[in-house]
Amino acid sequence: MSVTYLGMPPFPVAAAASTGDERLRGNLRHATRTIRDKRAGAVAELSDWSALRTAGAQIKDRTLRHLDHYLEQLEASVTAAGGTVHWAADAEEANGIVTRLVRETGEREVVKVKSMATQEIGLNEALQRAGISAYETDLAELIVQLGEDHPSHILVPAIHRNRGEIRDIFRERMGRWGRPAPQGLTDRPSDLAEAARLHLREKFLNAKVGVSGANFMVAESGTLVVVESEGNGRMCLTLPETLISVVGIEKVVPTWQDLEVFLQLLPRSSTAERMNPYTSTWSGTTDGDGPRDFHLVLLDNGRTDTLADRVGRQTLRCIRCSACLNVCPVYERAGGHAYGSPYPGPIGAILTPQLDSMETGLDASLPYASSLCGACFEVCPVAIDIPEVLVHLRERVVQGGTATVRGQRTTVKPAKGHAAERAAMRAASWTFDHPRALRAGERLASRARRLVPHRLPGPGRAWTDTRDVPQLPQESFRDWWRRSRGPSGDVPSGSANDLPSGTGTGATGEPGGSSGSGGPGRSGGPSKSGRSGGAGPQEGTR
Amino acid sequence: MSGRETVLGRIRRALADVPRTERPDQAPVARDHLRVHGERSARETARLLAAHLVDYRAHVSHCTPADLPQTIADLLARRGSRSVVTPAGVPAKWLPEDVERVTDSAALTPLDLDAVGSVVTGCAVAVAETGTLVLDASEDQGRRRITLVPDHHICVVRVPEQVVDSVPQALERLDPARPQTWISGPSATSDIELDRVEGVHGPRTLDVVLVAAEAEATETEADAAGTAEGARGARGAETTGG
Numbered sequence: 001m002s003v004t005y006l007g008m009p010p011f012p013v014a015a016a017a018s019t020g021d022e023r024l025r026g027n028l029r030h031a032t033r034t035i036r037d038k039r040a041g042a043v044a045e046l047s048d049w050s051a052l053r054t055a056g057a058q059i060k061d062r063t064l065r066h067l068d069h070y071l072e073q074l075e076a077s078v079t080a081a082g083g084t085v086h087w088a089a090d091a092e093e094a095n096g097i098v099t100r101l102v103r104e105t106g107e108r109e110v111v112k113v114k115s116m117a118t119q120e121i122g123l124n125e126a127l128q129r130a131g132i133s134a135y136e137t138d139l140a141e142l143i144v145q146l147g148e149d150h151p152s153h154i155l156v157p158a159i160h161r162n163r164g165e166i167r168d169i170f171r172e173r174m175g176r177w178g179r180p181a182p183q184g185l186t187d188r189p190s191d192l193a194e195a196a197r198l199h200l201r202e203k204f205l206n207a208k209v210g211v212s213g214a215n216f217m218v219a220e221s222g223t224l225v226v227v228e229s230e231g232n233g234r235m236c237l238t239l240p241e242t243l244i245s246v247v248g249i250e251k252v253v254p255t256w257q258d259l260e261v262f263l264q265l266l267p268r269s270s271t272a273e274r275m276n277p278y279t280s281t282w283s284g285t286t287d288g289d290g291p292r293d294f295h296l297v298l299l300d301n302g303r304t305d306t307l308a309d310r311v312g313r314q315t316l317r318c319i320r321c322s323a324c325l326n327v328c329p330v331y332e333r334a335g336g337h338a339y340g341s342p343y344p345g346p347i348g349a350i351l352t353p354q355l356d357s358m359e360t361g362l363d364a365s366l367p368y369a370s371s372l373c374g375a376c377f378e379v380c381p382v383a384i385d386i387p388e389v390l391v392h393l394r395e396r397v398v399q400g401g402t403a404t405v406r407g408q409r410t411t412v413k414p415a416k417g418h419a420a421e422r423a424a425m426r427a428a429s430w431t432f433d434h435p436r437a438l439r440a441g442e443r444l445a446s447r448a449r450r451l452v453p454h455r456l457p458g459p460g461r462a463w464t465d466t467r468d469v470p471q472l473p474q475e476s477f478r479d480w481w482r483r484s485r486g487p488s489g490d491v492p493s494g495s496a497n498d499l500p501s502g503t504g505t506g507a508t509g510e511p512g513g514s515s516g517s518g519g520p521g522r523s524g525g526p527s528k529s530g531r532s533g534g535a536g537p538q539e540g541t542r
Numbered sequence: 543m544s545g546r547e548t549v550l551g552r553i554r555r556a557l558a559d560v561p562r563t564e565r566p567d568q569a570p571v572a573r574d575h576l577r578v579h580g581e582r583s584a585r586e587t588a589r590l591l592a593a594h595l596v597d598y599r600a601h602v603s604h605c606t607p608a609d610l611p612q613t614i615a616d617l618l619a620r621r622g623s624r625s626v627v628t629p630a631g632v633p634a635k636w637l638p639e640d641v642e643r644v645t646d647s648a649a650l651t652p653l654d655l656d657a658v659g660s661v662v663t664g665c666a667v668a669v670a671e672t673g674t675l676v677l678d679a680s681e682d683q684g685r686r687r688i689t690l691v692p693d694h695h696i697c698v699v700r701v702p703e704q705v706v707d708s709v710p711q712a713l714e715r716l717d718p719a720r721p722q723t724w725i726s727g728p729s730a731t732s733d734i735e736l737d738r739v740e741g742v743h744g745p746r747t748l749d750v751v752l753v754a755a756e757a758e759a760t761e762t763e764a765d766a767a768g769t770a771e772g773a774r775g776a777r778g779a780e781t782t783g784g
Contacts, residue, residue, distance in 0.1 A: 031736040051574040063570035068553045087545035089552075138671045139742060140733035156733055163734055189734040193742045200743065205652040205691075221718035231690060231729040231744025239652050240684045249549065254566065256718040260710040261575065267672075271732050274594060275709075277670035278744060278780040279724035280686070286721050288648045300549045308556035337575070407552040 002363075003120055003302065003355045004098065005150060008340030012363035015334035024335050025164045032326045039323060039379070044273070046264065055261045060317035063219075063252055064307060070219040070252045071298065077222030088246075090301050090406075096510035097297050098211065098244055102132050105242050107208045113226060113233045114138035115213025116320055117246045118156065119298055119342035120355070121210070123469040134211065135177070135203050139196050146173040152336025152344060154322040155270055160335055163187040174199050200232065210236035214247045215319065216262060217296075220255050223283045224296070227266060227276050237280050244289040248299050250307075250316040258326035262319060265381035269321035287339040302355030308404035309390040312354050318347055318384040324376035324386060332371055339366065346376035350389040357405040358396065364415035367393035381468025388407035398422055420458070449474070463489075520524035550631050577710050579671055582763030584702040586756030587670045592703055592752060594673025599740045600748040610753055611636055614662060614696060617749050629684025632662055636698075646684045655691035661745070662696045663689055666722075667706045673727065675699065675750065676712060678720040680783045686723050695745040697725070701754040 007013065018024060043049050075085045088094035102110055111128065112118065112134050119223050124134040124145075136145040143158035144151050147169045151157030158166065167187040176183045179199045185191060212233070216225040222436045224245060226233050237243060253262065267276045285294050306312050325345030336344030340362045341352040349370055353363040367390050376386040396403065398421055400414040414422060431438050445452075449472040455464040475483075582590065592602045605613040615638040618626065627650070636644055644658055664682035665675045672737070675697050677683040677777040689695050699705065706712050716722060729744030738744065 027735070035732075035736045046579060048574070048576045048579070051572070051576070053570060053660070054574055055575055058569075058571040062566060062571055063571050065557065066566040067557070068550050069566055071550070071553070087549050089545050089548045093545055137743075138733070139731050143733070147661040156736055159736065160735060166734060189737060189739040190741065191736060193731055193739050197742055201656070204743070205656055218718060229729070230731045230733075230742035232742070234686065234690045234723065235743055238690065249553075256716075257710070257713055260713050263709050263713075264575075271738070273598070273726070273740065274675045275669075275724070275726040275739075277598070277726050277728065277730045279722075281718065281724075283719050283721075286679070289679055289687075289721055298549065300552065304549065304552035304556050310559060404552075404556060405546070407555065442563040 002360055003352050004341040004360055004362050008360075009337055010361045011334075011369045012339035012365060013339070015330075015369070018335045018338050019333050021335070023162070024496075025365050027160055027331060028332050028335055029419070030162075031156065031159050032332050034274055035326045037270065039326065041235070041263055042272040042274065044267040045387050046268070048262065052261055052264055053381055053383055054379055056265050056319075057314075057317060059258050059261060060250075060382055061314075063254060064250065064313060064316055066250065067252070067307065070254060070415060071249060071336070073219040074217055074252050075298075077218075078284055078294075078296055079222075079336050081222045083222065083284040083296055086295060086297045086388060088297055088299050088301070091121035094121050094246055094297055094299050094301065095123055098123060098246065099127060099130045099132070101244050102127065102209055103130070105133075105209050107242075109133045109135065109203075109207070110209040110211050110244075111135050111137050111203055111207040111208070111236045111240065112141075113212040113228070113236045114141045114157070115211070115246065116342055117213045118211065119151065121246070121299065121301060123246065135200075137200050137204070137236060138228075139193065139232075142196055142200070143169055146170070146177065150337055152343060153325055154320050154343065154345070154347075155325075156322075160337070163189060166192055170195050170199075178203060185276060195343055200235075204232075204235040204239055207236070207240045209242045210240035212243065212245045212253055214235055214245050215266065216259060217247055218253045218256050221283055223256065223281050224278045225259065227263075227270075228279075229271065229277045232277055234278055234280055237282065239288045240291055242293045242295070244295045244297065246297045246299055248301075248320075249303050266319055266321055269319075269379070269381040270322040302357065302408060304477065305357060305404045306351075306354040308409075309354065309381050309392075312350070312382050312389055315347075315350050315354060315389060317384055318351065319382060320347075321381055321383065322347075323379040327375040328370075329375070330371060334369070339369065346370060346386045346390075347384070350384075350386055350393060353393055354477060357403065358393075358415065361416070364397045364417075367391075367397060398425070399408070420460075436532060439476070442478065445472050446474055446476060472533050576708075582670075582707060584705070587707050588701045588705055588752060588754070589671035590707075591668055591673060591699075592750075594670065595727070595750050598673055598730075600673070600727050600750050601749045603749065603755055605751060606755065607753055608700065610751065611638065613751055614638070614698075617696055617751070618660055618699040621660060621747065623694060625658045626660045626662055627655060627658045627688050627692060628662050629688065631681025631683070632664065636662065644690050650688075652687065652691055655688060658692045660694040661688050661692045662698070663742060664698050664700075665704060667712050667715050668699045669707070669709060670705060671708050674709075674712070675725045676716060677723045677725065678716060679722070680720070685719055689723065690724070690744055693745055694747045694749070695725075696749045696751060698751045698753060701752045722784060 063428040078085050086097045088097055127134045135141050140156050140158040143161060143166050153159040164187045167185055176536050181195045184471055185195055212226060214224040215227045267273045306315055324347050328346050331345040339348045341348060343351045349366045355364050356363045358364055372387045374387050397415045398418045400412045402409055403412050431441060452469060454469060595602050603613050614636055625644055627644040627646055628647050658676055666678040667676045728740050728746050728748040729742045730738050730740045731742045732738050
């Protein structure tokens with residue numbers, strides 16, 4: 001099953017629509033700029049931020065290099081603490097396990113803490129098909145669920161909605177799911193939060209089954225950690241009799257003390273706070289306090305395939321802070337929905353296609369949803385070199401190669417739609433290997449330069465939609481070198497004025513004819529011999 | 543093949559590049575980060591804790607051990623609470639006579655807790671650099687749910703013995719086998735336009751009582767008031783500037 005939402009178009013198609021949505025862009029601009037400044041302030045409070053970042057990356061790398069060891073240790077410690085561990089190779093298996101566990105309780109309703117892993121596997125939909133209602137309890141997830149919408153940000157899934165839209169959704173939809181919104185609800189954030197409190201309270205107090213993810217799992221102690229703000233997490237983790245946590249296998253860290261790094265990195269990168277309001281930790285079950293039954297479902301769903309790729313492996317360090325979304329110029333303009341999966345923004349552009357084995361057109365388009373500006377790498381608290389992985393995945397899209405797909409080494413074909421690019425690159429590669437052909441090609445291009453249109457036809461058109469075709473020089477470097485230095489390559493007696501011109505914009509000097517080439521003269525005028533010193537007639541280049 | 547064998551098998555094949563002889567602790571981890579951010583006396587640490595608690599909208603009171611019952615009584619009166627839930631380990635003398643005391647037990651349902659006005663607990667450790675209180679379900683802190691369902695939480699911190707500077711120091715003191723709740727200010731959300739709003743599902747009012755020996759308590763109170771003012775001013779400026 002694909003990580004991406006059903007029927008999502010490739011990124012450029014979706015982004016073309018979303019970038020034209022003024023309200024969406026306004027909402028995103030406001031929210032991302034607010035959080036960017038706050039994050040910078042929260043990070044600046046810690047003088048050892050770069051050391052924490054290095055430690056975070058290295059602890060994750062150590063864990064990933066020995067993931068089998070740490071998962072087995074985790075399984076043993078969770079079991080010893082009274083929990084039950086399940087393993088799911090893919091989304092179907094995970095959904096099947098959770099559905100069975102809920103059925104065994106005899107309940108038809110579950111309360112949920114916001115969890116990226118359960119969104120990724122489409123758990124709510126799977127439970128619904130089994131006749132079980134899953135209530136999202138995070139404020140933003142509630143907004144998304146009531147609005148029958150998709151999340152568009154990792155931390156703030158309803159970031160695409162402003163307060164007025166949220167008020168309208170609450171007024172119209174809350175009554176269908178339970179307690180309706182209070183009369184005369186305003187769009188003040190505090191009133192909206194109060195409405196959510198009232199709406200969800202009866203669900204929490206009567207809940208028998210809770211479903212969560214986790215931010216971290218500690219191998220040595222079997223401890224799970226959930227970091228949150230509202231208290232809905234605490235409600236779901238402590239009030240129900242049964243707790244089921246679905247967690248990606250990459251969330252394990254070796255030791256309890258390792259949390260000192262991540263509990264400093266995550267809140268400041270995520271909500272730009274010194275510490276988030278609530279963090280819950282639990283190891284298995286505790287008599288009389290919290291759920292009697294605890295189930296941990298360890299989820300692969302493409303993570304081991306990502307692990308097998310030595311460049312892509314670093315993607316699994318991600319702690320889902322969403323700092324990369326907030327600084328990304330592409331995310332700010334295109335919005336989260338254009339990425340077509342629960343993982344938007346720069347991290348989504350590398351995570352989704354890897355989890356998905358690049359199987360859809362959307363997956364193949366995501367590595368291109370970036371200007372490679374590098375801001376994401378700079379803010380990443382675990383130093384994931386997102387641009388490096390993007391370029392690596394682009395190579396896989398265009399050239400194919402070997403990759404691991406569902407645990408099997410597979411030769412993947414290049415993605416569709418990149419034939420022209422591949423042909424051009426192959427031709428370029430051949431030409432650069434054949435100097436005579438290159439020279440002939442360069443001369444031909446110089447001479448035909450007036451014929452080159454400003455916009456390319458055919459497959460090149462998309463490229464020139466947003467760019468000018470570069471101007472071709474009148475003379476290639478190789479010809480200029482030959483002419484000015486002689487065939488032997490002697491140091492010339494000329495001055496800097498000898499440099500060929502014509503590559504820049506605006507008026508260009510006339511560097512003289514194609515001495516030594518014997519070819520037909522340029523159509524602009526008679527060829528001149530000797531050194532022109534750039535004093536030739538001005539040529540209108542555009 | 544079970545899910546377990548499938549996943550572990552895939553992991554081992556994926557890690558073919560890792561030398562078989564490499565032990566986990568041989569993969570390098572540089573731990574060059576600081577144990578504490580800055581040098582502080584115990585008094586300065588307590589002041590920082592108070593300032594950071596206030597910055598995230600907790601209310602901070604200072605008192606001596608002798609004044610604690612009166613301080614708690616005042617906070618309950620201000621709130622108008624008629625009933626208080628406490629874990630078994632909170633001494634009876636902390637609470638005034640005129641409120642109904644509900645001692646936590648497994649028999650209390652979430653609905654029972656929802657009918658209670660306030661909760662009074664101690665804490666395991668408090669972290670100054672982040673303004674965090676950690677509860678670990680010890681006798682004076684009780685089950686996790688009692689500090690969640692009532693809308694008003696009074697948390698008593700013994701200064702200086704329960705206060706540490708930093709997150710690394712806090713983790714060293716805590717036992718992961720115990721269920722924990724780390725609390726930094728009242729319940730809040732950033733879900734509407736990424737702007738922090740206090741008060742969603744957890745207690746919307748968090749009162750923290752810093753209990754210290756006499757001389758220390760008075761001095762800290764005066765200083766903390768100043769620091770807290772400063773923090774509030776800075777925060778106000780930040781909000782309007784954004």
